[in-house]
Amino acid sequence: MNELDLRGIVKRYNPGKPSQITVLDGLDLAVARGEVVALVAPSGAGKSTxxxxxxLLDSPDAGEVWVGGQAMxxxxxxxRTAVRRREIGFVYQFHHLLPEFTAAENIILPQLADGVARSVADARAADLLARVGLSARARHRPAELSGGEQQRVAFCRALAxxxxxxxxxxxxxxxxxxxxDQVFDVLMDIVRSTGLSALIATHNPELAARMDRILHLQAGRISG
Structure with a gap:
């Protein structure tokens, strides 16, 4: 079974107007359980969309989205919010950590929002930080961390x-x-050890080559 299925996805901006732009045009994409897929696309091709x-942060104009075998x-x-919160983790180019909270607290907060007990959330945060080699930085705020450390904390938050x-x-x-390279190694170690499925957009061909499969997004469609 696939962890993610996108079927016939269409996304337009300014639909029905002379300025209409079709970003995704009948796109099909699947990520199998435990599979790590690279998404390669030029700037402006629609990968963020x-x-x-x-x-589940946006809805298509046409087509179907399936997550974990469940039709959305x-x-x-x-x-949709429950599925997004419990089934999907997000990592962005910029870490987007909350500056007033420590590394550990940035990982604890999403768990508390999902109803997890504080003691369990604390233990989960400690375990994740240990996996990425940041146990000693748990009480540091983002401004006290290097760029690579901040992104590793962002990975932990995504997996919280x-x-x-x-x-x-x-x-x-x-x-x-x-x-x-160092941060990507950490990310791949976590993904592989936990059996996660992943769709990772990158411009870096060397990083893409280390994944299970490479998909190219061009003219609103996917090619393998």
């Missing part, structure tokens, strides 16, 4: 609620090449 639709068409905001699908939009694009 695709990831937003896959992550016709589901209300409550169901135990998702089955990870969506990442240029997760190392804001880092220098050496740090990018």
């Amino acid at each position: 695709l990831l937003h639709i896959a992550g 068409a016709g589901q209300g905001d409550r169901v 609620n135990g998702p089955k699908l990870l969506l990442a939009d240029e997760p190392t694009g804001n880092l220098d090449p050496a740090t990018s």
Whole structure:
């Protein structure tokens, strides 16, 4: 079974107007359980739009989205929010950590929002930080961390609620090449060890080559 299925996805901006732009044009994409897929696309091709639709942050104008075998068409905001919170983890190019909270607290807060007991959330945060080699930085705020450390904390936050699908939009694009390689190694170690499915957008062909499969987004459609 696939963890993510996008079928016939269409997304237009300014529909019905002379300025209409078709970003996604009947796009099909699938990510199998435990599979790590690279999404390669030039700037402006619509990869962020695709990831937003896959992550239930946006809705297509046509087509179907399935997450974990569950159809999202016709589901209300409550169901979509629950699936997004529990089934999907997000990582962006910039870490988007909450500056007033520590590294550990940034990982604890999403769990508390999902009703997890504080003691369990604390233990989960400690375990994740240990996995990425940041136990000693747990009480540091984002401004006290390096760029690579901040992004590793962002990975931990994305995994805080135990998702089955990870969506990442240029997760190392804001880092220098050496740090990018180190951080990507950490990300791949976590993904492989937990059996996560992942769709990772990247411009870096070397990083893309380390994934299970490479998909190219061009002219609103996917080619393998």
